[in-house]
Amino acid sequence: MKTIRIIPRLDIKGPNLVKGIHLEGLRVLGKPSDFAKYYYEQGADELMFMDVVASLYERNSLHDIISETAKSIFIPITVGGGLRSISDIKEVLRVGADKVCLNTAAIKNPQLIRDASRMFGSSTIVVAIEAIRESNGTYLAYTDNGREYTGVDVFQWAQQIDELGAGEIVITSVDREGTGQGYDLELISRITNLVGIPVIAHGGAGKQAHVVDALKGGNISSAMISSLFHYHFIKENESRASSLEGNVEFLNQKRSFHTFEPCSIEDVKGTLKSNQIDCRL
Protein backbone atom coordinates (compact mmCIF):
# COMPACT_ATOMS: atom_id res chain seq x y z
CA MET A 1 0.00 0.00 0.00
CA LYS A 2 1.13 3.51 -0.69
CA THR A 3 -0.42 5.96 1.72
CA ILE A 4 0.03 9.70 1.83
CA ARG A 5 0.52 11.72 5.00
CA ILE A 6 -1.28 14.86 6.10
CA ILE A 7 1.08 16.99 8.17
CA PRO A 8 -0.18 20.07 10.00
CA ARG A 9 2.54 22.67 10.21
CA LEU A 10 2.80 24.87 13.28
CA ASP A 11 4.87 28.02 12.84
CA ILE A 12 6.12 29.17 16.22
CA LYS A 13 7.29 32.58 17.35
CA GLY A 14 8.26 32.66 21.01
CA PRO A 15 5.42 31.01 22.96
CA ASN A 16 2.84 31.50 20.20
CA LEU A 17 1.49 29.76 17.15
CA VAL A 18 1.63 32.25 14.28
CA LYS A 19 0.67 32.33 10.63
CA GLY A 20 1.93 34.59 7.90
CA ILE A 21 1.54 35.21 4.20
CA HIS A 22 4.52 34.37 2.01
CA LEU A 23 6.11 33.37 5.35
CA GLU A 24 5.91 37.02 6.44
CA GLY A 25 3.47 39.27 8.35
CA LEU A 26 2.98 36.90 11.22
CA ARG A 27 -0.36 36.83 13.02
CA VAL A 28 -0.63 35.28 16.50
CA LEU A 29 -3.25 32.50 16.53
CA GLY A 30 -2.90 30.90 19.95
CA LYS A 31 -1.09 28.39 22.10
CA PRO A 32 0.82 25.75 20.09
CA SER A 33 0.02 22.85 22.44
CA ASP A 34 -3.74 23.40 22.07
CA PHE A 35 -3.50 23.13 18.30
CA ALA A 36 -1.09 20.17 18.46
CA LYS A 37 -3.38 18.19 20.76
CA TYR A 38 -6.41 18.89 18.58
CA TYR A 39 -4.59 17.80 15.42
CA TYR A 40 -3.39 14.63 17.13
CA GLU A 41 -6.96 13.75 18.14
CA GLN A 42 -8.17 14.57 14.62
CA GLY A 43 -5.80 12.04 13.04
CA ALA A 44 -2.77 14.06 11.95
CA ASP A 45 -0.10 11.71 10.56
CA GLU A 46 2.80 13.81 11.82
CA LEU A 47 3.34 17.30 13.18
CA MET A 48 5.86 19.88 11.99
CA PHE A 49 7.01 22.64 14.33
CA MET A 50 8.91 25.48 12.73
CA ASP A 51 10.56 28.22 14.75
CA VAL A 52 10.04 30.93 12.17
CA VAL A 53 12.28 33.59 13.63
CA ALA A 54 15.05 31.32 14.90
CA SER A 55 17.39 31.84 11.94
CA LEU A 56 16.88 35.58 12.09
CA TYR A 57 17.83 35.88 15.74
CA GLU A 58 20.14 32.84 15.75
CA ARG A 59 18.40 31.10 18.61
CA ASN A 60 16.09 28.21 19.26
CA SER A 61 13.27 28.62 21.73
CA LEU A 62 11.22 25.60 20.81
CA HIS A 63 12.57 23.05 23.26
CA ASP A 64 9.96 23.48 25.99
CA ILE A 65 7.08 23.30 23.52
CA ILE A 66 8.52 20.10 22.01
CA SER A 67 9.14 18.20 25.21
CA GLU A 68 5.71 19.13 26.54
CA THR A 69 4.06 18.00 23.29
CA ALA A 70 6.02 14.74 23.05
CA LYS A 71 4.80 13.63 26.47
CA SER A 72 1.25 13.06 25.33
CA ILE A 73 1.30 13.05 21.53
CA PHE A 74 2.32 9.71 20.05
CA ILE A 75 2.90 10.59 16.41
CA PRO A 76 6.13 11.74 14.76
CA ILE A 77 7.27 15.28 15.44
CA THR A 78 9.59 17.16 13.12
CA VAL A 79 11.29 20.31 14.35
CA GLY A 80 12.94 23.02 12.29
CA GLY A 81 14.17 26.56 12.56
CA GLY A 82 17.62 27.76 13.52
CA LEU A 83 19.32 24.35 13.66
CA ARG A 84 22.91 25.07 12.67
CA SER A 85 25.05 22.18 13.85
CA ILE A 86 25.20 18.52 14.83
CA SER A 87 24.93 19.55 18.47
CA ASP A 88 21.80 21.64 17.78
CA ILE A 89 20.24 18.60 16.10
CA LYS A 90 21.25 16.31 18.94
CA GLU A 91 19.66 18.65 21.46
CA VAL A 92 16.32 18.85 19.61
CA LEU A 93 16.19 15.05 19.26
CA ARG A 94 16.98 14.70 22.95
CA VAL A 95 13.99 16.82 24.00
CA GLY A 96 11.59 14.68 21.97
CA ALA A 97 11.75 15.49 18.25
CA ASP A 98 11.81 12.48 15.91
CA LYS A 99 13.11 14.32 12.86
CA VAL A 100 14.76 17.64 12.21
CA CYS A 101 14.23 20.02 9.33
CA LEU A 102 17.22 21.95 7.96
CA ASN A 103 17.29 24.84 5.51
CA THR A 104 19.51 27.87 6.07
CA ALA A 105 22.41 25.97 7.62
CA ALA A 106 22.26 23.26 4.95
CA ILE A 107 22.55 25.74 2.08
CA LYS A 108 25.45 27.49 3.78
CA ASN A 109 27.11 24.15 4.49
CA PRO A 110 25.71 21.19 2.47
CA GLN A 111 28.13 18.85 4.24
CA LEU A 112 25.92 19.23 7.32
CA ILE A 113 23.29 17.08 5.54
CA ARG A 114 25.81 14.29 4.97
CA ASP A 115 27.23 14.44 8.49
CA ALA A 116 23.78 14.56 10.10
CA SER A 117 22.41 11.71 7.96
CA ARG A 118 25.35 9.50 8.84
CA MET A 119 25.10 10.27 12.51
CA PHE A 120 21.32 10.20 13.03
CA GLY A 121 20.15 8.15 10.02
CA SER A 122 18.84 9.49 6.73
CA SER A 123 15.25 9.20 7.83
CA THR A 124 15.85 11.68 10.66
CA ILE A 125 17.02 14.45 8.34
CA VAL A 126 14.43 16.49 6.44
CA VAL A 127 15.58 19.38 4.26
CA ALA A 128 13.26 22.28 3.49
CA ILE A 129 13.52 24.18 0.24
CA GLU A 130 11.92 27.63 0.13
CA ALA A 131 11.40 28.27 -3.57
CA ILE A 132 10.61 31.58 -5.21
CA ARG A 133 9.77 31.77 -8.89
CA GLU A 134 11.88 34.42 -10.61
CA SER A 135 10.56 36.66 -13.39
CA ASN A 136 12.43 34.58 -15.99
CA GLY A 137 10.60 31.41 -14.91
CA THR A 138 13.44 29.79 -12.96
CA TYR A 139 13.05 28.83 -9.32
CA LEU A 140 15.63 29.86 -6.74
CA ALA A 141 16.05 28.63 -3.17
CA TYR A 142 15.80 31.22 -0.40
CA THR A 143 16.56 30.92 3.29
CA ASP A 144 15.37 32.48 6.55
CA ASN A 145 11.69 32.05 5.64
CA GLY A 146 12.01 33.46 2.18
CA ARG A 147 13.97 36.53 3.20
CA GLU A 148 17.50 35.75 2.06
CA TYR A 149 18.55 35.32 -1.56
CA THR A 150 21.05 32.53 -2.25
CA GLY A 151 21.07 32.26 -6.06
CA VAL A 152 20.86 28.45 -5.74
CA ASP A 153 18.78 26.71 -8.40
CA VAL A 154 15.99 24.75 -6.69
CA PHE A 155 16.19 21.66 -8.92
CA GLN A 156 19.96 21.24 -8.71
CA TRP A 157 19.73 21.75 -4.97
CA ALA A 158 17.02 19.08 -4.61
CA GLN A 159 19.21 16.53 -6.40
CA GLN A 160 22.16 17.46 -4.23
CA ILE A 161 20.07 17.06 -1.07
CA ASP A 162 19.13 13.54 -2.22
CA GLU A 163 22.76 12.65 -2.98
CA LEU A 164 23.93 13.98 0.38
CA GLY A 165 21.70 11.45 2.12
CA ALA A 166 18.69 13.36 3.46
CA GLY A 167 15.55 11.30 4.05
CA GLU A 168 12.89 13.74 2.83
CA ILE A 169 12.39 17.11 1.18
CA VAL A 170 9.76 19.71 2.09
CA ILE A 171 9.23 21.95 -0.91
CA THR A 172 7.64 25.28 -0.06
CA SER A 173 6.38 27.63 -2.71
CA VAL A 174 6.98 30.96 -0.98
CA ASP A 175 4.88 32.62 -3.71
CA ARG A 176 1.85 30.52 -2.77
CA GLU A 177 2.46 30.16 0.98
CA GLY A 178 -0.37 31.67 3.05
CA THR A 179 -2.33 32.72 -0.04
CA GLY A 180 -4.76 29.81 -0.39
CA GLN A 181 -4.28 29.79 -4.16
CA GLY A 182 -3.31 26.12 -4.37
CA TYR A 183 0.02 24.31 -4.46
CA ASP A 184 2.55 25.11 -7.20
CA LEU A 185 2.04 21.75 -8.92
CA GLU A 186 4.67 22.31 -11.59
CA LEU A 187 7.36 23.04 -9.00
CA ILE A 188 6.42 20.12 -6.77
CA SER A 189 6.06 17.48 -9.47
CA ARG A 190 9.38 18.49 -11.07
CA ILE A 191 11.12 18.08 -7.72
CA THR A 192 9.54 14.72 -6.92
CA ASN A 193 10.45 13.34 -10.35
CA LEU A 194 14.09 14.36 -9.85
CA VAL A 195 14.70 12.69 -6.50
CA GLY A 196 14.41 9.16 -5.06
CA ILE A 197 13.34 10.29 -1.58
CA PRO A 198 9.83 11.27 -0.45
CA VAL A 199 8.69 14.84 -1.15
CA ILE A 200 6.29 16.84 0.99
CA ALA A 201 4.27 19.58 -0.71
CA HIS A 202 3.87 22.85 1.16
CA GLY A 203 2.46 26.27 0.47
CA GLY A 204 -0.87 27.31 -0.95
CA ALA A 205 -3.59 24.89 0.17
CA GLY A 206 -6.78 26.97 0.35
CA LYS A 207 -9.38 24.25 0.06
CA GLN A 208 -9.64 20.46 0.02
CA ALA A 209 -9.51 20.23 -3.76
CA HIS A 210 -6.00 21.71 -3.71
CA VAL A 211 -4.79 18.84 -1.53
CA VAL A 212 -6.39 16.31 -3.85
CA ASP A 213 -4.74 18.00 -6.86
CA ALA A 214 -1.31 17.73 -5.25
CA LEU A 215 -1.60 14.10 -4.15
CA LYS A 216 -3.63 12.38 -6.85
CA GLY A 217 -0.68 11.59 -9.12
CA GLY A 218 0.72 9.23 -6.51
CA ASN A 219 4.28 10.57 -6.61
CA ILE A 220 4.02 13.21 -3.92
CA SER A 221 4.26 11.60 -0.50
CA SER A 222 2.60 14.13 1.75
CA ALA A 223 0.87 17.46 2.08
CA MET A 224 1.86 20.00 4.70
CA ILE A 225 -0.98 22.31 5.72
CA SER A 226 -1.35 25.23 8.12
CA SER A 227 -3.99 27.89 7.41
CA LEU A 228 -6.80 25.50 6.45
CA PHE A 229 -6.53 23.63 9.74
CA HIS A 230 -5.63 26.59 11.94
CA TYR A 231 -8.67 28.62 10.88
CA HIS A 232 -10.84 25.56 11.33
CA PHE A 233 -9.48 25.10 14.84
CA ILE A 234 -10.27 28.73 15.66
CA LYS A 235 -13.83 28.31 14.40
CA GLU A 236 -14.33 25.15 16.46
CA ASN A 237 -12.56 26.12 19.66
CA GLU A 238 -12.42 29.02 22.02
CA SER A 239 -9.43 31.07 21.05
CA ARG A 240 -6.82 30.58 23.71
CA ALA A 241 -4.09 32.98 22.74
CA SER A 242 -1.28 32.65 25.27
CA SER A 243 -0.74 36.40 25.27
CA LEU A 244 -2.49 39.52 24.16
CA GLU A 245 0.03 40.05 21.39
CA GLY A 246 -2.34 38.85 18.70
CA ASN A 247 -5.25 40.54 17.03
CA VAL A 248 -7.66 39.24 19.63
CA GLU A 249 -10.64 40.92 18.04
CA PHE A 250 -9.94 39.13 14.76
CA LEU A 251 -9.59 35.79 16.54
CA ASN A 252 -12.75 36.23 18.58
CA GLN A 253 -14.74 36.95 15.44
CA LYS A 254 -13.56 33.53 14.25
CA ARG A 255 -12.92 34.88 10.80
CA SER A 256 -10.45 33.65 8.29
CA PHE A 257 -9.22 35.09 5.04
CA HIS A 258 -11.84 34.82 2.33
CA THR A 259 -9.39 32.85 0.18
CA PHE A 260 -9.56 29.88 2.58
CA GLU A 261 -12.26 27.28 3.07
CA PRO A 262 -11.21 25.97 6.51
CA CYS A 263 -11.67 22.25 7.12
CA SER A 264 -10.63 19.57 9.56
CA ILE A 265 -8.04 16.84 9.03
CA GLU A 266 -10.89 14.32 8.96
CA ASP A 267 -12.62 16.33 6.20
CA VAL A 268 -9.48 16.33 4.05
CA LYS A 269 -8.84 12.63 4.56
CA GLY A 270 -12.43 11.78 3.73
CA THR A 271 -12.14 13.74 0.50
CA LEU A 272 -8.85 12.03 -0.37
CA LYS A 273 -10.42 8.60 0.23
CA SER A 274 -13.32 9.41 -2.04
CA ASN A 275 -10.75 10.32 -4.69
CA GLN A 276 -9.06 6.90 -4.28
CA ILE A 277 -6.03 8.34 -2.50
CA ASP A 278 -4.99 6.05 0.38
CA CYS A 279 -4.40 7.48 3.83
CA ARG A 280 -4.86 6.55 7.46
CA LEU A 281 -8.43 7.43 8.41
Add this chain to the structure above:
Amino acid sequence: MDINFKKVVIIDYHLGNLYSVKQACDTVGIYAEISSNREDILNADALILPGVGAFIEAMNNLKNFGLDTAIQTKVNGGTPIFGICLGQQLLFTESEEFGAGKGLDLISGVIKRFPESIEDRKVKVPHIAWNTIFKFNQEWNNTALKDLNNNDFMYFIHSYYVKPNDDACILTLTNYDGIEFCSAILSNNIFATQFHPEKSADKGISIYKNWALINNLL
Protein backbone atom coordinates in the same frame (compact mmCIF):
# COMPACT_ATOMS: atom_id res chain seq x y z
CA MET B 1 10.46 2.98 44.47
CA ASP B 2 8.87 -0.37 45.31
CA ILE B 3 11.56 -3.02 45.21
CA ASN B 4 9.18 -5.50 43.60
CA PHE B 5 8.78 -3.42 40.47
CA LYS B 6 9.88 -5.27 37.37
CA LYS B 7 12.65 -3.31 35.74
CA VAL B 8 12.81 -2.83 32.00
CA VAL B 9 15.97 -1.42 30.45
CA ILE B 10 15.71 0.68 27.30
CA ILE B 11 19.07 0.01 25.71
CA ASP B 12 20.86 3.24 24.82
CA TYR B 13 23.63 2.77 22.28
CA HIS B 14 23.68 6.47 21.40
CA LEU B 15 21.58 6.39 18.22
CA GLY B 16 18.07 7.69 17.86
CA ASN B 17 15.30 9.16 19.94
CA LEU B 18 14.68 7.31 23.19
CA TYR B 19 12.45 10.04 24.61
CA SER B 20 9.26 8.78 23.00
CA VAL B 21 10.00 5.14 23.89
CA LYS B 22 10.38 6.22 27.52
CA GLN B 23 7.18 8.31 27.34
CA ALA B 24 5.28 5.32 25.95
CA CYS B 25 6.56 3.14 28.82
CA ASP B 26 5.62 5.79 31.38
CA THR B 27 2.15 6.11 29.87
CA VAL B 28 1.32 2.41 30.33
CA GLY B 29 3.09 2.06 33.69
CA ILE B 30 6.25 0.20 32.67
CA TYR B 31 9.11 0.98 35.05
CA ALA B 32 11.76 1.64 32.42
CA GLU B 33 15.26 2.99 32.70
CA ILE B 34 17.45 4.18 29.84
CA SER B 35 20.93 2.70 30.12
CA SER B 36 24.16 1.95 28.24
CA ASN B 37 25.49 -0.07 31.13
CA ARG B 38 26.24 -3.78 30.69
CA GLU B 39 25.44 -4.58 34.32
CA ASP B 40 22.03 -2.89 34.08
CA ILE B 41 21.21 -5.04 31.08
CA LEU B 42 22.34 -8.22 32.81
CA ASN B 43 20.13 -7.35 35.80
CA ALA B 44 17.03 -6.34 33.81
CA ASP B 45 13.72 -8.20 33.87
CA ALA B 46 13.10 -7.27 30.24
CA LEU B 47 14.82 -5.31 27.47
CA ILE B 48 13.71 -2.81 24.85
CA LEU B 49 16.07 -2.35 21.91
CA PRO B 50 15.04 0.78 19.99
CA GLY B 51 17.03 2.57 17.34
CA VAL B 52 17.13 4.80 14.32
CA GLY B 53 20.08 5.05 11.99
CA ALA B 54 22.67 2.85 10.36
CA PHE B 55 23.04 -0.87 11.13
CA ILE B 56 26.84 -0.80 11.01
CA GLU B 57 27.18 2.11 13.42
CA ALA B 58 24.63 0.56 15.76
CA MET B 59 26.49 -2.78 15.93
CA ASN B 60 29.80 -0.98 16.44
CA ASN B 61 28.35 0.99 19.34
CA LEU B 62 26.81 -2.11 20.92
CA LYS B 63 30.18 -3.88 20.72
CA ASN B 64 32.15 -0.89 22.00
CA PHE B 65 29.88 -0.62 25.05
CA GLY B 66 30.09 -4.40 25.59
CA LEU B 67 26.33 -4.67 25.20
CA ASP B 68 26.14 -7.19 22.33
CA THR B 69 27.15 -10.18 24.44
CA ALA B 70 25.04 -8.96 27.38
CA ILE B 71 21.94 -8.88 25.16
CA GLN B 72 22.74 -12.31 23.70
CA THR B 73 23.24 -13.82 27.15
CA LYS B 74 19.97 -12.41 28.47
CA VAL B 75 17.84 -13.29 25.46
CA ASN B 76 19.26 -16.80 25.21
CA GLY B 77 18.41 -17.16 28.90
CA GLY B 78 14.75 -16.34 28.20
CA THR B 79 14.52 -12.63 29.11
CA PRO B 80 11.81 -10.89 27.06
CA ILE B 81 13.11 -8.41 24.48
CA PHE B 82 11.16 -5.91 22.38
CA GLY B 83 13.03 -4.65 19.31
CA ILE B 84 11.85 -1.56 17.44
CA CYS B 85 12.79 -0.52 13.88
CA LEU B 86 16.60 -0.73 13.69
CA GLY B 87 16.35 -2.60 16.98
CA GLN B 88 14.44 -5.35 15.18
CA GLN B 89 17.02 -5.51 12.41
CA LEU B 90 19.90 -5.82 14.90
CA LEU B 91 18.41 -9.09 16.21
CA PHE B 92 19.04 -10.76 12.85
CA THR B 93 22.07 -12.62 11.49
CA GLU B 94 23.46 -10.07 9.09
CA SER B 95 22.80 -7.13 6.81
CA GLU B 96 23.18 -7.18 3.06
CA GLU B 97 24.30 -3.56 3.25
CA PHE B 98 27.89 -3.37 1.95
CA GLY B 99 30.38 -3.73 4.77
CA ALA B 100 27.68 -3.88 7.46
CA GLY B 101 28.36 -7.45 8.52
CA LYS B 102 26.91 -9.41 11.42
CA GLY B 103 24.06 -8.59 13.74
CA LEU B 104 23.20 -10.16 17.11
CA ASP B 105 22.08 -13.35 15.35
CA LEU B 106 19.24 -14.10 17.75
CA ILE B 107 16.92 -14.63 14.77
CA SER B 108 18.17 -16.32 11.63
CA GLY B 109 17.76 -14.10 8.58
CA VAL B 110 19.05 -11.11 6.64
CA ILE B 111 18.40 -7.38 6.28
CA LYS B 112 17.56 -6.15 2.79
CA ARG B 113 17.18 -2.69 1.26
CA PHE B 114 14.09 -1.58 -0.65
CA PRO B 115 14.83 -1.45 -4.40
CA GLU B 116 15.05 2.02 -5.98
CA SER B 117 12.78 0.88 -8.77
CA ILE B 118 10.58 -2.00 -9.84
CA GLU B 119 10.60 -2.47 -13.58
CA ASP B 120 10.27 1.11 -14.86
CA ARG B 121 8.58 2.46 -11.77
CA LYS B 122 10.55 4.41 -9.19
CA VAL B 123 10.10 3.48 -5.52
CA LYS B 124 10.52 6.25 -2.97
CA VAL B 125 13.00 5.22 -0.28
CA PRO B 126 12.88 5.59 2.71
CA HIS B 127 9.40 4.20 3.24
CA ILE B 128 7.95 6.94 5.46
CA ALA B 129 4.25 6.39 5.98
CA TRP B 130 1.42 5.02 8.03
CA ASN B 131 0.87 1.62 6.52
CA THR B 132 -1.23 -1.42 7.33
CA ILE B 133 -0.07 -4.58 9.08
CA PHE B 134 -1.79 -7.88 8.37
CA LYS B 135 -1.68 -11.36 9.83
CA PHE B 136 0.68 -14.08 8.67
CA ASN B 137 1.16 -17.52 10.20
CA GLN B 138 0.32 -16.47 13.75
CA GLU B 139 -2.87 -15.26 15.40
CA TRP B 140 -2.56 -12.10 17.49
CA ASN B 141 -4.84 -13.13 20.40
CA ASN B 142 -2.13 -13.88 22.90
CA THR B 143 0.43 -11.42 21.61
CA ALA B 144 1.25 -7.76 22.14
CA LEU B 145 -0.96 -7.05 19.11
CA LYS B 146 -4.09 -8.45 20.74
CA ASP B 147 -5.95 -5.10 20.77
CA LEU B 148 -5.29 -4.52 17.07
CA ASN B 149 -7.37 -5.46 14.06
CA ASN B 150 -6.05 -6.91 10.85
CA ASN B 151 -4.99 -4.01 8.57
CA ASP B 152 -4.62 -1.43 11.30
CA PHE B 153 -2.24 1.42 10.48
CA MET B 154 1.19 1.76 12.09
CA TYR B 155 3.93 4.34 11.47
CA PHE B 156 6.95 3.24 9.41
CA ILE B 157 10.21 5.05 8.67
CA HIS B 158 12.96 2.85 7.20
CA SER B 159 14.98 1.93 4.11
CA TYR B 160 15.77 -1.66 5.13
CA TYR B 161 13.58 -4.56 6.21
CA VAL B 162 14.10 -8.02 7.71
CA LYS B 163 13.80 -11.33 5.90
CA PRO B 164 13.67 -14.25 8.37
CA ASN B 165 14.89 -17.64 7.15
CA ASP B 166 12.02 -19.34 8.95
CA ASP B 167 8.58 -17.94 8.14
CA ALA B 168 7.21 -19.29 11.42
CA CYS B 169 8.44 -16.24 13.37
CA ILE B 170 6.59 -13.77 11.12
CA LEU B 171 3.78 -12.09 13.03
CA THR B 172 2.76 -9.39 10.52
CA LEU B 173 3.38 -8.46 6.92
CA THR B 174 3.15 -5.06 5.24
CA ASN B 175 3.05 -4.11 1.59
CA TYR B 176 4.86 -0.97 0.48
CA ASP B 177 4.27 0.01 -3.12
CA GLY B 178 4.11 -3.61 -4.26
CA ILE B 179 6.88 -4.93 -2.01
CA GLU B 180 5.68 -7.29 0.73
CA PHE B 181 7.90 -7.48 3.79
CA CYS B 182 7.92 -8.82 7.33
CA SER B 183 6.87 -5.97 9.64
CA ALA B 184 6.83 -7.79 13.01
CA ILE B 185 8.20 -11.02 14.44
CA LEU B 186 7.44 -13.16 17.47
CA SER B 187 9.66 -16.06 18.47
CA ASN B 188 9.37 -17.21 22.09
CA ASN B 189 10.72 -14.33 24.23
CA ILE B 190 11.67 -12.20 21.20
CA PHE B 191 9.11 -9.68 19.94
CA ALA B 192 10.06 -7.00 17.43
CA THR B 193 8.45 -4.55 15.04
CA GLN B 194 9.70 -2.65 12.02
CA PHE B 195 7.11 0.05 12.72
CA HIS B 196 7.24 2.44 15.66
CA PRO B 197 4.45 1.62 18.13
CA GLU B 198 5.40 4.70 20.21
CA LYS B 199 4.65 6.85 17.14
CA SER B 200 1.46 5.02 16.16
CA ALA B 201 -1.06 6.77 18.41
CA ASP B 202 -3.39 4.84 20.77
CA LYS B 203 -3.14 1.50 18.97
CA GLY B 204 0.64 1.67 19.12
CA ILE B 205 0.63 2.45 22.82
CA SER B 206 -1.60 -0.61 23.38
CA ILE B 207 1.29 -2.73 22.04
CA TYR B 208 3.54 -1.51 24.86
CA LYS B 209 0.83 -2.22 27.41
CA ASN B 210 0.07 -5.71 26.12
CA TRP B 211 3.73 -6.65 25.74
CA ALA B 212 4.23 -5.69 29.37
CA LEU B 213 1.11 -7.58 30.53
CA ILE B 214 2.01 -10.76 28.66
CA ASN B 215 5.47 -10.71 30.16
CA ASN B 216 4.25 -9.88 33.69
CA LEU B 217 6.10 -6.58 33.78
CA LEU B 218 3.32 -4.47 35.28
